[in-house]
Amino acid sequence: MANGKQKIWVSDLIGNDFKRWNNEFVILDCGTACGKTYFCIRILGKYAAMRKRRILYLCNRNKLKNQTYKQVRDEKLQATIYVTTYQNLQNKIQRGEHIPHYDYIIADECHYFTTDAGFNDYTDVAYNYVMKQKESVVVFVSATAKSFFKYLRDTNKVRKKNSYRLDKDYSYVSKLFYYQSDELPGIIDDILANESDSKIIVFCNSGDRILEMSKIYGDNANYFCSRNAQKRLRDLCGWQVDANGKIIAEPSCIKNYSDDLITFDKRILFTTSVLDNGVDLKDRKIKHIFTEIVDVDTMIQSLGRKRSLAKDDTCYFYIRLYQKKGLQGFINRINYHLEPVELYKTDYEAFYKKYGDGKQRDRLNKNKIFYNLFKKKNIYGQIKVNECKFRKYSQDYDMFTSMKELGHKGYLEDILEESLTNNAEEVVCNVEEMDKFLLFLNSIEGKRLYEDDKLFIKEEFETIGLKLRYKGINTFNGALEDNYKNLYKCRFYDKDTNGKSYVDKRRVLDNGLPNPNRDKRYWILEDRTDIKKSS
The missing domain is CATH 3.40.50.300 (P-loop containing nucleotide triphosphate hydrolases)
Incomplete structure (x- = not known):
């Protein structure tokens, strides 16, 4: 059911x-x-x-x-x-x-x-x-x-x-969230801080992204890639080769403990799309699945890697959104390969003039759709189009063009199942309410903010349309950075400028009453831009 x-x-x-x-x-x-x-x-x-x-x-x-x-x-x-x-x-x-x-x-x-x-x-x-x-x-x-x-x-x-x-059954998905690239570490850190044993999978769009995350999480995460990845990434993921380059050991981070427990041991797994199928992860602790894969078919595959074991075995989906500049980059790279092939199919004489014997001949050496080059002086030489590749590149060109026109999020809402998109977290800021929110922030600057205050602050964020999942310091500061940037310079801190955690050691308050928050940790909201510039 x-x-x-x-x-x-x-x-x-x-x-x-x-x-x-x-x-x-x-x-x-x-x-x-x-x-x-x-x-x-x-x-x-x-x-x-x-x-x-x-x-x-x-x-x-x-x-x-x-x-x-x-x-x-x-x-x-x-x-x-x-x-x-x-x-x-x-x-x-x-x-x-x-x-x-x-x-x-x-x-x-x-x-x-x-x-x-x-x-x-x-x-x-x-x-x-x-x-x-x-x-x-x-x-x-x-x-x-x-x-x-x-x-x-x-x-x-x-x-x-x-x-x-x-239709795909997404009843096991509690909520879909959209996020930006630079928000990923903050979201992960908040999950780790607020949930004791839940696990996280991040499907990365490139090996470089995994290497970037490894600098942050090091041995606290598992890493997975294909055997064809760059050497530095293969080494990180556990691939081993002998002197002749023959594979002698594969990554061992995916463990098959039983029919109902196929998982990874650490709390985070960063992987490429190589894990997109053939691996059905079964683990109730896997609660957060992130995908940064932009290809829609592969993205949907990645979200389906966790197999729900029961009605209460649920999780959260997170999809990275790409901005128009990034989408245009994808379009340019695709068109670099697509344009010569389309010219070849529609006007061979013009194609040969431009690429066969012209200045751009070397461009064909890099083309990923043609099988091989013809001989330089033979206008009717052998050249073959990989029709599967041509269809793929054409579909991707149409996909990225639509994404740019509709916005990445708008495109996904047209493609994904309604059961997912209807349960997505919307982030819409109300300008008038943001002004009121600034007044609220001004009122708490420099004050000690304890655990009980965090829920109240989270509720204030909701007044400007920011329904934050967590009430962690990275979540709050990330929201301020995204919505205010240089308009408001204060940020929340849980340590002083020397790196010492804020702990309230006062026995009594200024009014002479006993301090109910003695030995409790707290935050301070303040502007440290001048300190950062001088350091």
């Missing part, structure tokens, strides 16, 4: 339709934890075994392949279902190896064809193979392949009756 509604599984949605599938394409556009793998292995797999038919099960990551193979082995279906990766299939095809016929092909996490096309030159090899299998039932499976599924439908590669959809 979720939100009072009976949960629908993939096997319920499909019913007995699968018995009538006959050499056609099928879409399973269904969220995480709704029984996609169960249907493919236990329902379709057993049906195929009974009829002596074979299934090729394609996965986009080795971890997912290993996880899937274990389930196949548990059901004793190894003779029926062959589990491999898209990458392995591509290698076999490129080596000219014979690929046997399969009656069914499960293209699991099929967003691979577009998502991985951004960095994998050969996604179209597997894609072309799958699309040419006219004597097989091909089942495209994903929770986050909206653009790819739209392409399959729009080009009539999948008939409407063969497109199955289940």
